[in-house]
Amino acid sequence: MGGGMDSQSECFIFFGLIMVLLAAAVQQMMPSPPATCVGIDLGTTFSCVAVYDDGEITVINNRGKSITPSVLFQPPDDGNLIVGEGARAAAAATLGGTLIYDAKRFIGKPYVHETVLREARGLPFEVVPGLSTVRDQLEPHLQFEAGGQRIRLSPEDVGTLVVHNLKLAAEELIGRSVENAVLAVPVGFNRKQINATKQAAVNAGFNVLRTIHEPTAAAMAYGLHTRPQVNTVMVYDIGGGTLDVSLLDLSNGIFTVMAAAGDNRLGGQDFNLVLLEHLVEVVGARMPDGSPPLTSDPEAMRALREEAERIKIELNDEADCSGRFDSDDPAETEVRLPASLAAAGPLTVDRAVFERLAAPLLERALRPVHEVLKKVEMRQEDVDELVLVGGSSRMARIRQLLRDHFGDREPNCDVSPEEAVAHGTAIQAAILTDRKKISVGATEAALHTHLEGVER
Template identity: 35%
Template sequence: MKNFVGIDLGTTFSVVAYINKGKPEIIPNDQGNRITPSVVDLGSYPPLVGDDAKEKQSLGDKQVYAFFKRDVDNPHALYLENDQEFTPIDLSSMVLSYLKKCAEEFLEQSVTDAVITVPAYFNNMQREATIEAGKKAGLNVLRIINEPTAAAIAYGVRPNQTQSKILVYDLGGGTFDVSLVDVMDDELRVIATDGDHILGGKDWDDRILQYLSTKFEDDFGVELIGEDFNELMTLAEKTKISLSTKKSVKVSVQGSGYQEKYEITREQFEELTKDLMERTQMLVNIVLEDANITWNDIDGVVLVGGSTRMPMVREYVEKMSGKRPLGGVNPDEAVALGAAIQAAMDVEARQQETPELFLSGKNNQQKLYS
């Protein structure tokens, strides 16, 4: 039997998973981390991918690239380094190749097949571009499935005779997507989806960055630039993460020979980002209106994406929906875990010649077993 994995090829982070004794598990990268930054440093040879590339990005290196997933089907998006042209497909293939290598080192065997996930709104060109990236990485792509479908699978949702509807609220590092999954007796169908592809956890970071840099400039009359600004960007992200477990955080800001400590509370942070949460609610309402349903018709809410770890998100979604979000799965890892389960079902079905079931997107249908 060929060796397979499930891959969440994300805008800001990517994750790879496999099936271990019947259960999906995350494969750590060669740094020991369970999630890998979707970042590529083209200034190094060979190019650096993941944590090392993100470290160089934090230092302001101009030859480091991220967010290329947004342009995966854009033939005019080119990255020029060392007299070479690279496309978003090339950079995506580098991330996939890195994840493949990490999986092979962890499993101590070759990895040949993969199910790769994409946003539900991806069109056929974007899906084909993702398949091409997989092939360039040396993978046989078993199929492309929608991220909300994979997330639902990870939370234990399967086609069944009890028809239900699951809302998937996916707040990642750089994008927000909300999808409605219709669970039927022979399929999981994404019946409505919307999102903001420039709204994500980084916007929450930026609010902290703006707050601290403004305080510093007001106190000392100097603007943070260069390495000082880059360092504060890194501190802003760390502060956001800390505020998920702490009520307040003290941050040391320095620049132009000055240094000062500022305290930011969780309550302040929530007030600074209140409008961002409201933007997500507006998009959720659009999806419900598109499907012509209300919250009373929703049977469960699934939170996906690392940014949903922020307490304000879970509290906001619970207040908005009147339902406690489903638990038991790491939101960073749900999509990859679901992709690994899908890969296992595909492989098993081919061996057993199981009758076909279907996983459907809003605009295109995908076979669950083929």
């Protein structure tokens, strides 16, 4: 009746442990099951979808590009709406028709006439009141004509078509239907705006497992949730149409948004516009006497608009994280004029001209940084990590401004800024579906909280 185990019991336990270890090893060697959940960034200007599979994040290509324009194009003859990259291409090749964009600016908002007038200025479609029976309020709807018919879409409708386009791309890559998604939303969205964004994804065929703040997703993409020495993170997110700056606290695996500020009218499109206005002025002055104004020529304006964007990218995108250029990076570029404007050439634009034109915009680019630090009574040196998000964060002068403001410390741009939010939502999707184990259970506090000072 002794208390010890006999040799037969010890052998049984030993072989049992061996079998458990062998089973675990076999499981590790077996291919992982197909992904069942993707991460989605439905942006104002561009959108992106990503998936975690076989230990890696894959940002899913759509028509050969990792980001998809958040736009629709309605042909003039009342044909089917075209989505994404195809919409931009069709708009560039078609006389007439309507390009529908910036729908995210209006999603889930109540219709307030003065606000809509300001937000809709310059858009090629009307913004009119329409009843949302789900939220029991009048909301902005987008109205345009095609084939003699008046067409009206809600911002949710636009979002649905964009997200469905992403869903098709994801399913083509994964090779099966994908039903679940984690969806990123801006910090400044209130409950109705979040629900409207979720509804767009639901209408596109997704079951939304969770929404996550865009800056939290970006911080996860950079792996900051796995670095115990990081407690305070500033996310600087400047995309095509908006600038959002958020200050996150990371404690015990929980992200909390401490403060946020932004500029709802500052993004890459605004930098394109100042270049476009410059080109119109210079090219117009060089055209022969008696030539019609460029602004009356839709084809010429379309060509110059595309050229303004190309020039901005070419003069900025070779900069490193600090905003510095190599000696062989181009400091100027030749303007590619269409045949109808050949009489105005040759013409070049250099980086100094761009920075002079952009100076008023660049001055605004640091204001939200000052605001968020002031709100929480912090200094620049209290920020452990500064991460860049959004395609416009590639601009050299913006990176230089941030580096100088933070005492010559370089911002973190290890992840492609256009893809960072989708990358982070894919990580969250993998965690929720048990495809990714992390040592820190990253989550976030009070997603529904509408933060003061972020205009939407």
